[in-house]
Amino acid sequence: MQKRQVYLDHGATSPLRKEALEAMLPFLQERYGNPSSLHSPGRKVRTAIERAREETALALGAEPEEIIFTSGGTEANNIAIRGAAQARRGKGHLLTSSVEHHAVLDVCRELAGEGFEVTLLPVDRYGLVSPETVARALKPETFLISVMTANNEVGTVEPVAEIGALARERGILFHTDAVQAVGQLPVDVREMKVDLLSLSAHKFNGPKGVGALYVRRDTPLTPLYSGGGQERQLRPGTENVPGIIGLARALTLAVEELPEKSRRLKALRDRLIEGLLAMGDAVLNGHPSSRLPGNVNVSFNYIEGEALLLGLDLEGVAASSGSACTSGSLEPSHVLMAMGLGLQLARGSLRLTLGRGNSDGCVDYVLAVLAPLVDRLRKMSALYPGKQS
Amino acid sequence: MQKRQVYLDHGATSPLRKEALEAMLPFLQERYGNPSSLHSPGRKVRTAIERAREETALALGAEPEEIIFTSGGTEANNIAIRGAAQARRGKGHLLTSSVEHHAVLDVCRELAGEGFEVTLLPVDRYGLVSPETVARALKPETFLISVMTANNEVGTVEPVAEIGALARERGILFHTDAVQAVGQLPVDVREMKVDLLSLSAHKFNGPKGVGALYVRRDTPLTPLYSGGGQERQLRPGTENVPGIIGLARALTLAVEELPEKSRRLKALRDRLIEGLLAMGDAVLNGHPSSRLPGNVNVSFNYIEGEALLLGLDLEGVAASSGSACTSGSLEPSHVLMAMGLGLQLARGSLRLTLGRGNSDGCVDYVLAVLAPLVDRLRKMSALYPGKQS
Amino acid sequence: MYNDKVVDHFTNPRNVGEMPEADIIGEAGSFKCGDTMKIYLKIEQDRITGVKFQTFGCGAAIASSSMLTEMVKGKTLEEAQRVTNEDVALELGGLPPLKMHCSNLAADALKDAIAKYRIKQSSSRA
Amino acid sequence: MYNDKVVDHFTNPRNVGEMPEADIIGEAGSFKCGDTMKIYLKIEQDRITGVKFQTFGCGAAIASSSMLTEMVKGKTLEEAQRVTNEDVALELGGLPPLKMHCSNLAADALKDAIAKYRIKQSSSRA
Numbered sequence A, B: 001m002q003k004r005q006v007y008l009d010h011g012a013t014s015p016l017r018k019e020a021l022e023a024m025l026p027f028l029q030e031r032y033g034n035p036s037s038l039h040s041p042g043r044k045v046r047t048a049i050e051r052a053r054e055e056t057a058l059a060l061g062a063e064p065e066e067i068i069f070t071s072g073g074t075e076a077n078n079i080a081i082r083g084a085a086q087a088r089r090g091k092g093h094l095l096t097s098s099v100e101h102h103a104v105l106d107v108c109r110e111l112a113g114e115g116f117e118v119t120l121l122p123v124d125r126y127g128l129v130s131p132e133t134v135a136r137a138l139k140p141e142t143f144l145i146s147v148m149t150a151n152n153e154v155g156t157v158e159p160v161a162e163i164g165a166l167a168r169e170r171g172i173l174f175h176t177d178a179v180q181a182v183g184q185l186p187v188d189v190r191e192m193k194v195d196l197l198s199l200s201a202h203k204f205n206g207p208k209g210v211g212a213l214y215v216r217r218d219t220p221l222t223p224l225y226s227g228g229g230q231e232r233q234l235r236p237g238t239e240n241v242p243g244i245i246g247l248a249r250a251l252t253l254a255v256e257e258l259p260e261k262s263r264r265l266k267a268l269r270d271r272l273i274e275g276l277l278a279m280g281d282a283v284l285n286g287h288p289s290s291r292l293p294g295n296v297n298v299s300f301n302y303i304e305g306e307a308l309l310l311g312l313d314l315e316g317v318a319a320s321s322g323s324a325c326t327s328g329s330l331e332p333s334h335v336l337m338a339m340g341l342g343l344q345l346a347r348g349s350l351r352l353t354l355g356r357g358n359s360d361g362c363v364d365y366v367l368a369v370l371a372p373l374v375d376r377l378r379k380m381s382a383l384y385p386g387k388q389s
Numbered sequence C, D: 001m002y003n004d005k006v007v008d009h010f011t012n013p014r015n016v017g018e019m020p021e022a023d024i025i026g027e028a029g030s031f032k033c034g035d036t037m038k039i040y041l042k043i044e045q046d047r048i049t050g051v052k053f054q055t056f057g058c059g060a061a062i063a064s065s066s067m068l069t070e071m072v073k074g075k076t077l078e079e080a081q082r083v084t085n086e087d088v089a090l091e092l093g094g095l096p097p098l099k100m101h102c103s104n105l106a107a108d109a110l111k112d113a114i115a116k117y118r119i120k121q122s123s124s125r126a
């Protein structure tokens, strides 16, 4: 079998698509004006940014004034959560799920340290947050709920529209980290009834270092940075012009291609899952059906995830793992632990995330290189009881 | 005279240089891995980022571990000042100058609102902060001094090394906003005795949306954002990889070319100043000699700056002004007012900032189109007493 | 920023300059932003037969001044007085929101001129 | 991340597998991160004449296990006992700082085996 390069880590980041790069190039070359400048080179760039804002809004079912561009998903999450907390007079109660990305979880943890009350919602074995659990956790002083649209590790798609509806009814702000969802699922801010929604361009074949935050009209938000008045003062500083242009282009195309892409990825995903589970002593992590089209997450018993990852890397396959050893920390993925996986299974998780460039051939290749690797690692594992027959 | 396009607003932003774009392109194309990923596409990008960090450090006389990449100058200033303030137990006293960029001034103003004591240092008529004034303003509870390396409006170069020396002696943190200085002046963090230094790539022919903060070893700094552990947790989030690569390349080249560029710009600058002052009833703003090589700032009596700017724009010249009307606010530039200019002169200021692409021809052209414009605007001015003879 | 019509009135302002033979001179200034305008009127039988202006101000202020002078030329004082800054902005095809206040200048100077003229008339009649 | 030597020991680990005829089996596990190793020793006259291992752990843990077995093969128990995790990491040409703790596993399992062997010896002699 010939060695190939197969990128199966689109959940970490995805290649910038040609159309987005092409849209960016003029702004990396002759259209270099500062959008805040009054002269015509500046005004032309301002026009382009405002057009990008309209495109972004359109793709999300929002109004242009409701979009602010950020330097990525992490910044969008920080501005949303800390900004909403600081806009409150006094402290209050917020709730989030135990499977959020660190850029949400750590902000909440810090707010807790500052005197806010924070509830970490439990999830079921599939990583699902139930709207009933949310409802039960509410208090009179709850001002914010933050639950991600789809989980980055296990791909579970959360019932955000239901949570949004219950938040809206009670006048509680609702933020969703849609970084993994945008470009893979239909995302409509009105249907989801969100007040704040974060996205990051590099997850949908846009450029790295740029994201956006949807801020519903009249949502109280205190800016975290001071400076120029850019992005309605919520994100001051000279705009990342090429990044913003690239984001809008990539997003528009991703939304256009969504139905077709989703169908295609789901087919690949399901075939991949089937092949992995067929290797035996393996379990699927995350929800079997309420799941991102491109996400595969499987735990192999008796094997450590980083070893799998390294083995795959040597065969040209880029993957990711919830193993503690991949992050240099001692604890394995908080997501897998919150879902109730044992330490060993949590350490044996392998995440394969599919994207635009992947084909049936990629799936075949991964399965072909993974089978002997799993076999080899099992045979050398101190935990392996031997082939069950 | 043939109409040309002459860009004289390098203080606002500068064109991305070809070499920087070329260095970025692989990272906008095939080298798309996430530097935090363990697989080889990710590790290759990590290596490139760490090389960029070394180059950046080298250009500033710093160590690689002392550089954190940010999304621009505004973010670097916010992290430096607010981060240093929040790292303190309890409040304290900080001082800054009254001619700082908004990204410094507004952070200090907000800290004042939160209970910190803030001293705004006055400047002389040239915009200079004197080290003696700094020394006099110090208090036992002073923990931070922030004075910019060079002013963005009037180009005055501040005595940062002296201020740094007196801060270091007393164990007070010293931050300098070097956004305008880097690439125009020699900047060496050890000689300047700074603990924190901000820069922004788009001011020295690098890309927009990326900057850096020098953080001297052991400087206490509380991160403003939470999330992944990137940039030593001081700036979490997936890195703007192409931006960082472009920043390092542009910075390295800018430092290499500095002596030659500085000599060239100074000659252009001085000829331009001379030509402008020759139009009569005009004064130079900023220091006559302690001045950025590329900065020209002149106030024309009886004329409003935005009108000048608009007139120049119609002739293809991109310029900037400290006029209130250019910013949509009612107050003219806080810098010019702090220097003691009258309202009318402050409103009549014109900033022309030279850069790599400018030549003698540009200077000739601007002078040629400006003379009749000044004349025309004066003649229609309600304030003009008529030609003095 | 500015539309073509505004730019045209800025670049080629109509009725610009002093008018030594003016019957009355109106003035307005924005205390806050420092804009200043003088309007010179020639008036015959309560009708504006001649108008000139001088303005210190931004592009919007200059264009508004120019447009207002065009709008009121030939009008009776009664009619002219009813011209508002919104009318001027509208006639210019719109001004950026942040610049709307600059168009006050011209309407204010005109009102000042008319008021002064009326006082002058009534005192000369008295 | 890992150098070529580490990768080689991960990809082609030496002395991997069970050893039914082992004189003693040592074990070590990291309570915190869950890594686990078994080391099988064949010992003749206080000298290691045969060694095998099984490891559940990351790349660094596997490579360290493999390297350690190579390093101690043929050594006396006395000599083998002096091998530290730093020695193993050094012999591997270095490990990433965050991965140094993974190399403890192998040295710990070996020490466990030797200790058990000594106890077994002294009890059989007694």
Ligand SMILES: Cc1ncc(COP(=O)(O)O)c(C=O)c1O
Residues within 6 Å of the ligand: A011, A012, A071, A072, A073, A074, A075, A077, A101, A103, A148, A150, A151, A152, A177, A179, A180, A200, A201, A202, A209, A211, B236, B237, B238, B239
């Ligand atoms: C769910 C989720 N939220 C937030 C982020 C952070 O986005 P970024 O790295 O662009 O700041 C990521 C990606 O890393 C993510 O998967």
Ligand SMILES: Cc1ncc(COP(=O)(O)O)c(C=O)c1O
Residues within 6 Å of the ligand: A236, A237, A238, A239, B011, B012, B071, B072, B073, B074, B075, B077, B101, B103, B148, B150, B151, B152, B177, B179, B180, B200, B201, B202, B211
């Ligand atoms: C002195 C100074 N500081 C800070 C900034 C802000 O930099 P940026 O716009 O890259 O955030 C600028 C430029 O606008 C500046 O001139």
